[in-house]
Amino acid sequence: MHDAILLLQKGIQRVLVSQFNPSDPGKGMVKLLDDGDNILTRVQSTDAITAGSVLKLAKKRADNLTTTTGKTILPTFTTRTEAQEEADRLNVINQSVIGAKEGIVEAVSKLVGSNITDAILRMADGSDFKSIDDYTLYEVMKVAIDGADRPTTNDVLAQLLEVINHPFDFCKKVSVNMELMQSNAARMATYGIVIGIPQLTLTLLANIETATKSDYGPHSVANSVSFLNSMMMNSDTESEYTESAYGASSDSGSSEEKRKSREREHKKPKKASAREKKKREKAKDNEPKKYTCPHCKKYQHKKPHCVNPDKCMWNKKYKGYRFKSICNELEVDFKPLIKFSAD
Numbered sequence: 001m002h003d004a005i006l007l008l009q010k011g012i013q014r015v016l017v018s019q020f021n022p023s024d025p026g027k028g029m030v031k032l033l034d035d036g037d038n039i040l041t042r043v044q045s046t047d048a049i050t051a052g053s054v055l056k057l058a059k060k061r062a063d064n065l066t067t068t069t070g071k072t073i074l075p076t077f078t079t080r081t082e083a084q085e086e087a088d089r090l091n092v093i094n095q096s097v098i099g100a101k102e103g104i105v106e107a108v109s110k111l112v113g114s115n116i117t118d119a120i121l122r123m124a125d126g127s128d129f130k131s132i133d134d135y136t137l138y139e140v141m142k143v144a145i146d147g148a149d150r151p152t153t154n155d156v157l158a159q160l161l162e163v164i165n166h167p168f169d170f171c172k173k174v175s176v177n178m179e180l181m182q183s184n185a186a187r188m189a190t191y192g193i194v195i196g197i198p199q200l201t202l203t204l205l206a207n208i209e210t211a212t213k214s215d216y217g218p219h220s221v222a223n224s225v226s227f228l229n230s231m232m233m234n235s236d237t238e239s240e241y242t243e244s245a246y247g248a249s250s251d252s253g254s255s256e257e258k259r260k261s262r263e264r265e266h267k268k269p270k271k272a273s274a275r276e277k278k279k280r281e282k283a284k285d286n287e288p289k290k291y292t293c294p295h296c297k298k299y300q301h302k303k304p305h306c307v308n309p310d311k312c313m314w315n316k317k318y319k320g321y322r323f324k325s326i327c328n329e330l331e332v333d334f335k336p337l338i339k340f341s342a343d
Contacts, residue, residue: 005148006190008111009033009141012104019100023093029100035138043097044133049090051083058083104137108144116147156191163188163195168207174232178204299329 017028023039024031031040058075065073077083109117120139122129151159163184168177181203185195212228272280295314296303309315313322316330320340327334 005112005145008108009145012108012141016100016104019096021093021096029097032097032101032104032137033141035136040097041136043094045098045131046133047091047094049087049094051080051087054083054086054090055080098132101137102132105132105140108140112144112147116144119143151191156188156193159184160188160193160195164199164203166203166207168204168211170211170232174204177207 013030013033016030016032019028021027021029021040029040031038034041054077055075058077062073062075065071077086105117105121109121114121117140118126120130120135120143163181166177166181166184168174178200181200185200188195208225208228211232212225293309293312293314295301295309295312299314301314311318311320313320313326314330316332321335321337322330322332324334
């Protein structure tokens with residue numbers, strides 16, 4: 001979204017300001033986002049400062065000051081050791097600037113997608129990446145903002161009207177309502193729409209005026225703004241916000257009544273579904289039934305069977321097939337099933 005990418009830009013600015021940069025004290029590296037030539041955008045990855053260049057620059061500055069002031073000004077650095085230390089310091093600063101630039105580019109590409117930033121980061125034919133010196137952070141952020149989804153004009157207008165017509169929830173403190181309204185107003189700034197204190201104050205007074213028209217007392221009593229302010233102040237200190245009922249969503253009834261109705265519905269016993277009924281019937285069918293087979297009872301075999309007691313495997317007179325374990329217990333010869341006829 002368009003407002004999200006602008007919030008990202010604000011976050012990048014805060015990060016760059018916090019970076020250490022002795023060449024621009026107090027501003028960090030935020031100038032990397034500027035559109036134009038400055039001390040940071042001029043830094044190239046191929047820059048290499050030597051002791052000789054430091055001595056030469058120091059002498060040139062001293063000569064210019066001598067000519068301007070008419071006094072003899074000595075160079076800041078006169079020995080090669082001092083010049084080398086200054087050269088190392090400047091090289092570290094330049095490398096930190098290049099590192100910050102690369103880090104921001106990588107983060108933006110990861111968040112918005114390389115298909116958007118490749119228009120700046122790659123060659124015209126897309127075959128290879130450009131050098132870090134061939135583009136600026138301003139160009140990268142511009143293409144990211146241009147590639148963001150922009151809301152329609154009607155959507156922006158609807159958001160603006162929502163801020164202007166912001167209704168207060170007097171179950172909360174007035175300051176909490178104001179903070180919410182101010183945060184919504186700040187979001188509109190990403191579209192270039194500035195909602196100032198006069199507009200916010202007008203919305204606040206309109207909500208207070210609406211509240212004064214409520215029937216807090218007899219119909220003959222005209223409640224004043226001072227009475228309302230004192231009442232709200234007292235309610236803020238005495239009321240328990242967690243116990244307050246939610247505001248009604250329509251004139252048909254309050255949400256508190258709807259909540260109680262839902263609770264009553266939840267307490268009603270639910271009817272069993274067809275699946276649950278089927279499970280109960282199946283469980284009932286699987287329950288063991290009582291059979292009075294004398295042969296099973298003799299050998300304390302409690303598992304019921306549906307066959308005639310004469311054909312029970314525990315009946316010694318039974319001539320049919322029986323399990324080998326039963327044959328061992330009855331002390332009769334075991335006969336494999338294959339030796340029995342199909343009948």
